[in-house]
Amino acid sequence: MQLTDGENLYQTVLSAPIGICILNAATLTAEIVNDKFIGIAGKPKEAILNKWYWEPFAEARPYYEAALAGVVETGEPYYADEVELMLIRHGREEWIFVTFVYAPVKNSAGEVVKVAVWVLENTRQVIERQRAETAKAAMQKERDRFNSFMMQAPAGICVLNGPDLVYEFANPSYQQLLPGRILLGRPIFEVLPEIAGTPIASILHQVYTTGEMAVIKELLIPLADHEGGPLRDRYFTFNYQARLNENDEIDGILAFVYEVTEFVESTHGTQAAYEQLRLSKEAAELGFFDMDMNKGTLEWDARCRELFGISHQDEVTYEKDFVNGLHPEDKERILNVIRNVFIKSVSNGVYDVEYRTVGVEDHKVRWVRAKGQAYFDKEDRPLRFIGSVLEITEQKEDELRKNDFIGMVSHELKTPLTSLTAIIQVAKEKLKNNTDPFIAGAMEKANVQVKRMGNMINGFLNISRLESAKLLLDKQRFDLETLIEDLVQETRLTVTSHTINFERCDHVFIVADRDKIGSVVTNLISNAVKYSPKGRTVDVECKAEGDKIRVSITDQGMGLKPQDKERVFDRYFRVENNSSKNISGFGIGLYLSAEIIRGHNGHIGVESESENGSTFYFTLPVAV
Missing domain, CATH: 3.30.565.10 (Histidine kinase-like ATPase, C-terminal domain)
Structure with a gap:
């Protein structure tokens, strides 16, 4: 709205829906100030009215005095949109966002006689927008970090975007299931026309429309190894989960895919063989954990809970469930490892350990191998710790039995070897004056071979002691x-x-x-x-x-x-x-x-x- 000097200026300013202050162009004295302007200024009316403009707003003078002077000189308005400004309001410093205009007010001769300061505070709107942008950026960062983790997963993982289920992401393990096929940017039924008539199509539709997770085990799908190639029977296990956007709306599907063709084909024998292989497969399942340092939370999936011997579905904590679930003989070692994982300069966040757990409820001792990665902010402070846990109890027990056997056999061999060594040394001494060169050479070779055998047996014994933590260092x-x-x-x-x-x-x-x-x-x-x-x-x-x-x-x-x-x-x-x-x-x-x-x-x-x-x-x- 263009203001002109005249009788209606006073009423126009007082009734305006935004803050306005009218200044005398010659003296920059505030002649008219409405309530909206006083509210934004946060100063008493008497501190502004009839005062030189830069007296109550001295904190803004270094930044905008030249702009105001330019309006008086040139007659052109000055605009500032959503600028951040420090004002002393109600006796204290405050940082606010304002949009304001220095607008010239001219007389009938076109001369600038007054300047109207129009101001609108938009602090709340700017902060809310910044928060929304920050939240959106944080969500995208989490997605990127999750994608990075999924790239390293041994399972085939892909993300299908939108109602057309277009491939947005596929990790290397998933791409290996479909070698040579171009995935990204193409709908799944275009990439895999073979599955259009299978139960997969209806299951995907149901997950996308209802948000309910779907798990399909050992499903037979006639599928070509390469696009356009001959079909062959292949078996897959699927886990489909709906993906939600920042508004909690379904915008895609996260798929975990395992090819189990070899496993299923090997189970076509007796039922007993099938059960044995099925249990072996279940025993090899991974448990997953996710530790968020900012939120102070720890999440375990069902398999991870099982490996620590807990059946409840309550929230788990680092101290109560993880630390207390470690075997006493492994606890200090593992806690030291984790402390180093959180120091980027020491470990680069890499986590790869073997340890024992003691079930809280079943008191069962389990061997597990844990692998994971800690992620850090720009100051190298840990933000997130994500990884997996695999049970290796049977493997470790086999190793211990083997080490016990090696140790026992090596120990039993030492006694006859000691006797043999003594006999050779005595014989060598008695035959040292023998003139037959064969005898001297044979005794020397026998002595060397016995010594080699002794070193070999000592090596096996040391390995056995090492594996049983009994290798003592003097x-x-x-x-x-x-x-x-x-x-x-x-x-x-x-x-x-x-x-x-x-x-x-x-x-x-x-x-x-x-x-x-x-x-x-x-x-x-x-x-x-x-x-x-x-x-x-x-x-x-x-x-x-x-x-x-x-x-x-x-x-x-x-x-x-x-x-x-x-x-x-x-x-x-x-x-x-x-x-x-x-x-x-x-x-x-x-x-x-x-x-x-x-x-x-x-x-x-x-x-x-x-x-x-x-x-x-x-x-x-x-x-x-």
């Missing part, structure tokens, strides 16, 4: 350089096929189990000899690195492929290739070495390239 202070020097000299006496160099370091003392650290060094040197051609060099190096000591053994052998480097310290793992198939071993030396070094708070690793040799190394803390 730590003492000793000179690591002297130990390595002795071991290198000892190896040189028995190994004539390779040159073994030792690059010494200054005398460095550590606190450790001398015999077990010695077995690690011996094993690494022995491997370097075994896996490199005769006539090559093995370099042993000892080097101080700050408060740690680094020992490395470098060979000129066959090296390791990248996939083998990741598993070389696994128990019973052996590299399989033409070069290694004739090399004896059980794959326990590096595993045991790694566990011994970790038991000393050290680190063990390997640097290698295929056909270019390897460097195995470990670091240990230096004694203070």
Whole structure:
């Protein structure tokens, strides 16, 4: 509305539905102020009326004085839309949002004689809109995070959007079920015309219209492996759940899909076999957990509750249900792991552990493997912790039985081996003056083989003790350089096929189990000899690195492929290739070495390239 100077100006201002203040253009003195303007200003009427405009609004003067002066000078209005402004209202500072106009008021000659300040407060509207935008962005962020988690899931997962059920998302496991088919952006019945006449079509429609979850187990669907290919009978288990938008309206379907063709086909035998396989499948089901740090909530699905031995459907908590459900012997270890999971610089949020639970209600001890991922904000504070739990009780019990057997057999072998060692040593001593070269060589070889067998049996015994948490470390202070020097000299006496160099370091003392650290060094040197051609060099190096000591053994052998480097310290793992198939071993030396070094708070690793040799190394803390 354009105002002009005249008799009706006063009544027009007082009756206006928005705040208006009329200023004298020459003096910027407030001549007329209506109640709406006073309410927005939050100041008494007498503090504004007949006062220089910038006196009551000194806090806004630095920002808008030039704009007001420009209106008087040019006769052009100035507009400000939803600007954030600090005003002193009712005696205190307040941040508000306002839309205002400095509008010139002209006389009949077109001269600016007054300025009308029009103002409308829209603080509430702006804040509500910002909150809505923030909530929408948070929901989208949660969806993105959930999508990231689903990309790693072993089950086939997809999201079907809208009433046409258009593929919006499909994880790699789902894509593997339908290789070569283009999914995203296409309706499901266009991608899979084979299912149009199956119960799946009506089930999907029902889930989308009613919001009720649907679970279909072992459904037979004639489905091609590739789009347009020949049909074959395939069995699937489905879980369909309606997806809700921010208004709690159904806008899609979340689908979990498992192909169980091999399982179902294997159950076409006897009923007993079917039951056994069915129970095996159920035993392998995953439990899922979701911990929200901002909300302070923990959610478990039914399977997760079962693995912790609870049947109630009440809310679960970290302290009451998780911590109290841990086996006493595993509790402190797992709580330390979780504390590190929540420190991004330590773990990057990765969670992968094995532990025991004790059922709250059934008191049953279960072994589980838990894998998950913690997510962090920009300040690396944990926001969300999501993962899965898999029962491995039977697997762990089998391992324990196997370790007990290995330990028992190894222990029983030590007695005759000790006797055999003594006999060979006595015979060697008695025959040392024998002139027959065959006798001397045979006794030496017998002594070497008996020693190798003794080391092998000790390795198996140590693994058995390690698995049963009975591998004791007799730590003492000793000179690591002297130990390595002795071991290198000892190896040189028995190994004539390779040159073994030792690059010494200054005398460095550590606190450790001398015999077990010695077995690690011996094993690494022995491997370097075994896996490199005769006539090559093995370099042993000892080097101080700050408060740690680094020992490395470098060979000129066959090296390791990248996939083998990741598993070389696994128990019973052996590299399989033409070069290694004739090399004896059980794959326990590096595993045991790694566990011994970790038991000393050290680190063990390997640097290698295929056909270019390897460097195995470990670091240990230096004694203070």
